[in-house]
Amino acid sequence: MRWTITTTPFDDPEADRLRRAQREELDARYGVSDHEPGVPPSAADVPVFLVAKDAEGVAVACGGLRPLAEHVLGAGVVEIKRMYTVPSARGTGVATAVLRALEREARGLGARRLVLETGTAQPDAIRFYQREGYQPIPLFGSYAGSDNSVCFGRRLDDSLD
Template sequence: MSAEMNELYGRPRAAAQPDAGIDPDSVLVTIVGDEVGEPVATASLRQLGADVELKRMYVVPEARGRGLASELLAQLEARATAFGATRLVLHAGERQRAAVDFYRSRGYAPIPLLAPYRGVPESLCFARALAGR
């Protein structure tokens, strides 16, 4: 994922990501999707203040278009609800058009930038109220 984002944003291959310093203690769960024992999708949830944030959602290019992202998002939304979250928030970049379109099509709406992303160029943040809350 980092290599793909670095290419998309024209950064050096080994450039640090804005969220590279995530406190491991804030991570609530990480899900890895696999096909025939090979990891092809992943995403995590982390506690971010009063919110639960979707982090590092990624599907390898050769596995895209099979509904894995939708399945992964549904699982993570259910997990966030189980953790007591009333909404799920996320960060994406302006150049990640496919990701932005994906999240918008699933009911995620723009919100003001979350604290960790203020000052990070081309940042966008989104949120969606979780069902049953």
């Protein structure tokens, strides 16, 4: 199956629909509605947000990039935010396609390294990132000390394209 992956404003209605679906799924997994440490991403700090649509034009996956302040993990580090795939599209390869597109976009932003946080109640996400070449890293920034967070990172010169 092929998807169309396009850069979309963070506050686009389809992007918002996907992020709301992600929030509902995370609320169900964690049993709480406030499970993200730190400042939630927004249009102001996510310069790249991608949405993947299926052959019928339905938005099925998304992900964004938020550059981190140099004092957090050094220069050239960008965080992946709001990576999500609707359940009906999981296992189709669309998440990998979005991840690779995010990696290309991050290189365009001058990033040397990508990092991300996912949760301990998301073993599917943990397996996905490890399979895609991301390595566990210490909790960083607002995730430090979180009992529900797992962080991963990957140097962008380790190309899997």
